[in-house]
Amino acid sequence: MLVSLTVGKVDAGVAVLLTQDNRLIEFPSVLLPNNISSGSIVDITVSRNHAAEAASASAFQSLQKRILNTYGVKAPSPPVLRLRNATQTSLVLEWDPIDLATASLKSLSLYRNGSKAGSIPRPLETRSTKISGLAIHSEYSFHLVLRTTAGTYQSEKLTCRTHKMTDLSGITVTTGVLDPQQKEALGAALDRIGGKMIDSVRIDTTHFVCTEGRGAQWEKAVEMNIPVVVPEWVDACETEGTIAGVRGYYLNADPKARQLGVIHGSSHQRTTSTLSTATSANQGRLSAQPQRSPAPEQVPEEPPLTPFPGGETSSQPQAQTQTQEVESQDGEDDLPPPPPPPKDEAGDSIEPVRNGEAEAAPIPEAKNEESEAEAAEESNEGTEKEHTLPQNRPEDDSESTNLGGAKGKGKEGEGDFNEVPL
Numbered sequence: 001m002l003v004s005l006t007v008g009k010v011d012a013g014v015a016v017l018l019t020q021d022n023r024l025i026e027f028p029s030v031l032l033p034n035n036i037s038s039g040s041i042v043d044i045t046v047s048r049n050h051a052a053e054a055a056s057a058s059a060f061q062s063l064q065k066r067i068l069n070t071y072g073v074k075a076p077s078p079p080v081l082r083l084r085n086a087t088q089t090s091l092v093l094e095w096d097p098i099d100l101a102t103a104s105l106k107s108l109s110l111y112r113n114g115s116k117a118g119s120i121p122r123p124l125e126t127r128s129t130k131i132s133g134l135a136i137h138s139e140y141s142f143h144l145v146l147r148t149t150a151g152t153y154q155s156e157k158l159t160c161r162t163h164k165m166t167d168l169s170g171i172t173v174t175t176g177v178l179d180p181q182q183k184e185a186l187g188a189a190l191d192r193i194g195g196k197m198i199d200s201v202r203i204d205t206t207h208f209v210c211t212e213g214r215g216a217q218w219e220k221a222v223e224m225n226i227p228v229v230v231p232e233w234v235d236a237c238e239t240e241g242t243i244a245g246v247r248g249y250y251l252n253a254d255p256k257a258r259q260l261g262v263i264h265g266s267s268h269q270r271t272t273s274t275l276s277t278a279t280s281a282n283q284g285r286l287s288a289q290p291q292r293s294p295a296p297e298q299v300p301e302e303p304p305l306t307p308f309p310g311g312e313t314s315s316q317p318q319a320q321t322q323t324q325e326v327e328s329q330d331g332e333d334d335l336p337p338p339p340p341p342p343k344d345e346a347g348d349s350i351e352p353v354r355n356g357e358a359e360a361a362p363i364p365e366a367k368n369e370e371s372e373a374e375a376a377e378e379s380n381e382g383t384e385k386e387h388t389l390p391q392n393r394p395e396d397d398s399e400s401t402n403l404g405g406a407k408g409k410g411k412e413g414e415g416d417f418n419e420v421p422l
Contacts, residue, residue: 001047007032007040017042074101078153079108079144083160084128085204087170088136088243091160092204094128095144103150111143120144128203137164165242171195173234174202174226176210176218182231189234201226209234213251232258 005017005025015032017025032042077099085092098108108123109116112131120126123146134140140162144155163170173190175183175197186209187197198205201220208221208228221228233249236258248258 001045003044003046005042005044007036007038007042009038010036071102076100076103076146076148076150076153079146079155081142081144081155081158083158085170085172085206086160086163087206088163088165088167089134090130090132091134091140091142091162092128092130093142093158095155097127098123098146100148101150103148106147106149108147109145111145113141117142130203134162136162138162167194168237168241168243169194170206171234171237171243172204172206173197174200174205174208174217174221176208176215176221176228177212178210178231182211186231186234189238193234193238195234207233207246210251 003019005019005027007015008018008024009016010029010032013029015027015029015036017027019025036042079098080096081093082095083091084094093110098105105123108120110118110120110129117131120129131140131142138161139159141157141159143157146153146155171190171193173186173195175186178186190197201208201217201224203224205221205224205226208218208226209231210218210228211230213228218228227246228251229246229249230251233244233246236244236249247253248255
């Protein structure tokens with residue numbers, strides 16, 4: 001198609017062309033012939049290029065197919081979660097490598113019982129995790145949530161249960177420095193209890209067994225906070241039929257601190273422990289029983305201390321004095337009274353009271369304080385006898401009354417005594 005146009009205005013970039021019906025068309029100046037000015041008439045041929053159209057459509061379809069094959073056919077896969085190992089208080093979970101296809105990873109999170117337990121660090125490299133601090137013989141559910149630029153994908157829920165205390169199948173042991181015989185015996189014991197032995201320290205290793213603390217595996221176990229115990233620990237678990245405490249089975253632990261229960265008792269180690277426990281129990285029982293004190297030696301009773309005249313006397317000595325006086329009266333009623341001592345002796349003192357009568361010897365006027373105190377004590381004893389045993393008082397108790405009055409006066413005067421003739 002040929003079209004004739006009149007150039008109306010020519011600028012540096014755009015030229016204005018006029019049609020025969022006075023329509024304006026802006027046309028690039030660079031496409032016009034040279035030496036064109038206003039009023040010039042130009043012929044422009046307009047036609048459809050079918051070959052160019054086919055080539056453009058083919059290129060566009062090729063691009064669409066490449067985009068579809070790259071981003072539309074293969075999508076990220078949901079993670080697959082499974083249980084690797086279980087113990088009484090921990091679970092080890094693992095999953096297949098994350099397949100992101102052409103998407104980019106945002107996060108990988110672990111959920112426990114429907115609540116988020118935490119995010120997995122380095123999801124493209126980490127393929128397992130250990131959950132500790134769980135309850136014994138309890139059921140838990142876990143699932144993973146994968147977030148990518150292509151969408152969010154969730155794994156199937158995994159339901160698992162922790163072991164009972166008597167279930168020893170979760171014990172996974174890595175050995176260190178051991179004699180070949182000890183290692184063989186250890187493997188046999190693990191087979192009997194349902195445990196297993198692995199060659200290297202992994203995330204599911206529950207205990208590291210060795211006799212010496214050295215080596216690369218030992219260092220890795222210490223770094224991962226895995227209990228390092230001696231082979232006797234496995235024997236204790238087999239003997240007890242349950243998980244034994246590791247406190248007494250560390251490398252530097254004292255063997256005396258190992259305490260075994262009473263579930264099974266077939267090994268020599270448990271027999272020794274039982275004997276030691278019985279010995280300590282017997283000692284505790286003996287210590288709990290009251291020990292009989294040896295019979296006290298027969299010490300001759302000393303007479304009560306004689307207080308100073310006018311001083312207070314305790315009730316216990318008086319009671320003892322009264323008892324002695326009663327015994328002396330009961331035993332001396334049938335005996336004749338002894339003859340009075342001579343007056344010229346320096347050690348004269350008042351005789352004991354018999355049958356309610358007080359027989360007094362002449363008392364020198366130059367008595368010292370000790371003789372005065374003794375006289376006062378004898379006076380008190382006579383008075384107590386009269387009140388305690390009135391049935392033994394004779395008919396002529398006037399003399400004893402006068403004597404008691406005289407002695408009382410002497411006690412008040414502290415040294416002022418009246419002599420009573422025999």
